[in-house]
Amino acid sequence: MIDFKLVRKEVVELLQEIIRFDTTNPPGNERELAEFFKKKFDEEGIENKILDAPDEKRATFWARIPGEEGGKGLLLLSHLDVVPADKKQWSVDPFSGEIKDGYIYGRGALDIKILGAMHAVVMFLLKRNNIKLKKDLIMLSVADEEEGGEAGAKYVLEKYPELTECPVVLGEGGYGTTGILPDNKLLFSLSTGEKGFVWVKVKTKGQPGHGSMPIKDSAPNRLIEFLHILINHKFQLKFADSMREFFKGFASHQGGAAKLIMNNVQSLGSIGFIRKKLEENPKLGAAIQNTISVTMVNLGYKGNVIPEEAEARLDCRVVPGTTVDDFLSELRKLAEPYDVEIEPLISFNPNESPIDTEIYSVIKNVLSEEGVVMLPFISPGITDTRYFRMRGSLGYGIVPIIVPVEELNRIHGIDERVSVDNMEWGTKVMFEIVKRYLAK
Ligand SMILES: [Zn+2]
Structure with missing residues (x-):
């Protein structure tokens, strides 16, 4: 038996140490932190490597505890x-x-140096306690997640497929929260998938002129009318497998009308007042439909000149069960009457892992033994796990801590922090998941 009271000090100090490396991205400068991990893992006698990045100041850290039966098992x-x-x-x-x-x-206390610290300590504990694994356990801590992964996950998956491909990946994304389920029950939202995205440029041209004589179908007018349509457009609700399971699970902790609605959310969700209620929670609203945010508008250059061109940028997010192409054809249909051009800039398709898998059950059971209800959830945002899902891995997002929902606003925000208690609890949970899934 491992005494996690003793582990507490180690994982807390490790997190403190890695927070002290300023890996603000851009520019990242992750190499020094990768070298710090290398030294630690060398001391523990665990096989590890620093994987390069396109820029020499950047790097990704990789480590492995080999399994006895050969083949890969789990990648953290x-x-x-x-x-x-x-x-x-x-x-x-x-x-x-x-x-x-x-x-x-510290910056990274929740996103996501916390996981680097926990994953490392889990590896150390397995090694020190000589726990035999069936298949390889890999830790991968990449550069450049916050800027899209071109110099990190995407790069190392392409350059080092033999080191980085793995059938099951546990990454960031899901957190445990208080204050959502009734009776003080704790809820853990496991991220089983992520919405896709497409950033779109909308452009149109028209008759230029003097501001003293309005042109009804000028470029700015048509663009504004089109944006107005988009802002008010209601996309059809779409429930990915995970979200159907989420509502089913959530319903079992409700009573009365709420239970009835949650159990029949696919048929009832589109009813005006029910939809409004669901959308009151922005994260929930975003998980069940495509969304569009207008992020930039560029309409002219002088107060009394009607410009020839007008342009806007849209950040569009697409739910699993559909594709970016489906979304774009719907968008183009909406754009037709306004004679505006839709130009997709960059995109990534939505992705989702199934919930009838062994690792899913292991995580659910471990959390349940800790008195935590686990339900799957589709993340509105993206993480590097998407690159692995696209290569055929099962990918789940789990940051094993339980916090009041408001604490999560500190992610990318001010005074980001994690409690010492959560560090101890999370390391224990992560250790248990890995051991139960991989140990002989
Ligand atoms: Zn992150």
Whole structure:
């Protein structure tokens, strides 16, 4: 038996240490942190490598505990980089790893240096306790997640497929929360899939002229009319397999009308007031439909000139069960009456892993023994796990901590932090999942 009270100190100190590497992306500069991990893993006698990146100051860290039966088992995925933090707005230095009131503060404390620390300690514990695994356990902590993964996950999957491909990947995405289920029950939303995205340029040309004599079908007018249509457009609700399971599971903790609605959400969800209620939770609303956010508009250059051109950018997100192409053809249909051009810039298709898998059951059981209800959920945002799902891996997002929902607003925000208690609990849960899934 491992005493996780003793592990607590180790995992907390490791997180503090890795927060102190400023891996703000851009530019990332992840190599020094990768070298720090290398030293730690060398000391533990665990096989590891630093994988290169297109830029020599950047790198990805890779480690493996080989299984006895040969072949790959499980890959623990995290990233070394973090988003920028404005020191002036924080109550502590975001790169100090300071502990205050039982919390470790720092950029990356929730996204996602926390996972790097937990995954590493899980590997150390398996090795030190000489726990034999059936198949390979791999830890991969990549560069460049926060800027799309071109220099990290995407790069190493292409360049080092033999090291990085794995049938099952556990990455970031799902967190446990309090205050959502009734009776103080704890809910863990396991991320089983991610919405796809397409960034679109909308462009149109028209008759230019003097602002004193309006042109009804000018480029800006038609663009604005089209954007107005988009803002008010209701996409059909679409429930991915995971979201159907989510509502079914959620219903079992409800009573009365709520239970009835949740159980029949596919048929009832589109009813006006029910849809409105579902959409009150922005994360839930986003998980069950395609969405469009207007992010940039460029309409002219002078106050009294009607310009010839008008342009806008859209951030569009697409639910699993459909494709970016399906979405674009719907968008083009909407655009037809306004004579605007739709140009997709970059995109990635939605992706989802099934829930009738062994690893899914293992995670669910481990959490259930801890008194936590686990339900699958589609993440509105993207993580590097998508690259692995697209290559045929099962991919699930699990950050094993339980926090009040508001704490999650600190992700990419101010005073990002994680409690020392959560570090201990999460490491225990992660260790148990890996052991139960892979140990002989
Ligand atoms: Zn992240």
